[in-house]
Amino acid sequence: MADEERSIFERDGVFHQDEPYFLVEGGDVTVCWVPVDRVTATNGAMGYLRGSHRWNRLFEPSDFVTERGTFPERDGIDLTGLEVLPPVSADDDRLVYFDAQPGDVIVHHWATIHGSAGNTSTTAQRRAASVRYACDGCRFHRRPSSPEPFRFMVDLDEGDPLEKSDRFPVVWPRPGGR
Template sequence: MNDPTRAVTDAELETYDRDGVVVLRDICPLDWVDEFRVVLDGVFNRETDVGREGLVTGASRAGSRVDVAERVRQMMENHDVSTLATEPNRVPVGRNIVETDACSWHAGLRDMHVNGPLPPIVAALTRSERVNLYSDQLFMKEPGSSVRTPWHQDKPYWLLQGTKVAVCWVPVDEVTMESGVMGYVAGSHRWGKVFKPNDFVTLKGTFKLPGLSFDGLDELPAIDDHPEDFDIRRYEAGPGDVIVHHWMTLHGSLGNTSADRLRRAASVRFAGEDVTFYKRASSPEPFRNTVGLQDGDDLDGAERFPRVWPR
């Protein structure tokens, strides 16, 4: 077991409740971060034929993998560049790997989520007696990849219902404004709106996949067009830090425009005690048709979602 190096403070808990996001400095043991970095590199640099099939059919049991930089480069020939998810006037170079649901097939990664410092952190912030692991997403932005992660909200993507869903963003490198810092719209978790999911290759587009429905979802506000209208927080972070946000909080990241700085991080998603399974019509999760749960079922009913707290 790897416990946090310290407890979540009352001030941090208050910040999370108020803003929907909190930065927890120096809370993860650095030896755990070192091991985590090695595991992430093993996922990013492996030979693979895993593609987007899971997102298209919903039948995948092995997650999905996309080089977003490559997709954006391909789209530049036939699309208005200003609509694509890249920093202005930049052509992405290198890789921008997004690996979804790797913990479903990588036992070592799954063990680090289950037995590492994150479960007690989530239990404290969500005031939950019970916490389950939901899924993960891994990110590698190589120097110059410059692909932004557009503003989005996690709720429409996930097969969950409830209020105590928390996301731990765990960097294993020093993340700066130039290398792809994370940004959040403070307080947006209290707006009471669920927004259409972004497709992550355009700044404002959504998925065009069979079987999905976005009926009743709200249009995302024009945050980049009118940033002065929103309380935007951008947080530089590094090894040992964790940024935790509520799943209703709008967030995104800048592209890696640095010349030599690699930016690797993991988004690890947890469900607190009031959360149940819900086959959300807007969710493109790669495992949406393979879980075996019904709406309203506890997550304990699926091996995919192990209980991680209490230990």
């Protein structure tokens, strides 16, 4: 692998976990990555660190931009108790990459470390949607590490069931109600 490619992979913050961003607690959340373009290694195939969802460790959310790689502790953001994610090497044999095409869905647990090296193609677009499903019993949690811009705008109080807000529609109701 060329040096410039390696540096992209090893930059802090390219790989991340979703859990420390999400305003949810009380159960698992699954993330569905849905490409609308064909995605291969050259235009940013998603990679997942096998088994990392079982480490029982939480890492500072990546900002994908700065040298430090994580959000500054301002505007109410508090990273206490979170670890700094060590650089993830592309050569780590626990990483699993998936080529994908429109119609595919890649599903990962919110604690799985994942990311991509970005799109280095000059011709191929790389667009995708990311859809999150929270399990029954998940509650609103104004997570101190979350940089979500809307975290003070959600019409929920700490501990409220997510489904109390229209922002979190129930997509799979239990037959006969809860």
